[in-house]
Amino acid sequence: MARHVRDIMTSRLVTVEPQTPVTTVARKMRDEDIGLVLVMEGDELRGLVSDRDLVVRSLAEGGDQEQRTAASACSGDIYALTPDDGIDRAVQLMREHSVRRVPVVDHGHPVGIVSLGDLAVERDPGSALGGISAAEPNR
Numbered sequence: 001m002a003r004h005v006r007d008i009m010t011s012r013l014v015t016v017e018p019q020t021p022v023t024t025v026a027r028k029m030r031d032e033d034i035g036l037v038l039v040m041e042g043d044e045l046r047g048l049v050s051d052r053d054l055v056v057r058s059l060a061e062g063g064d065q066e067q068r069t070a071a072s073a074c075s076g077d078i079y080a081l082t083p084d085d086g087i088d089r090a091v092q093l094m095r096e097h098s099v100r101r102v103p104v105v106d107h108g109h110p111v112g113i114v115s116l117g118d119l120a121v122e123r124d125p126g127s128a129l130g131g132i133s134a135a136e137p138n139r
Helices: 022-032 051-061 087-097 116-123 128-134
Strands: 036-041 044-050 101-106 109-115
Touching: 022 036, 022 051, 036 109, 044 051, 044 101, 087 101, 087 116, 109 116
Parallel strands: none
Antiparallel strands: 036 044, 101 109
């Protein structure tokens, strides 16, 4: 059984700059089969855009989505873990802040993401969420 975040995190990161149109962000999510994109300014993590953020902060507001940017849709509060944090810390952080995905940072630089699905696969692979999360993507 994994003991640290580094053991279950996804290390494939997809990033965009703050001025990236939300339509580009959405296409990246679709093409990469992911639900979270990191908003980076240079080497600094500025925010996160989730699939839910796109719906609630962008699409629901209406207007020209080509004019809306990742910065306008991103979650400003960033709750992060380190690779050496324990799995229990990841569960606690997600519960405490009601988030489904958390970036993993090492010395200030993003190195991965831990999702609720990653935790389910690790902790309860026989559960519905564990099974769905472990399945091949629907394309």
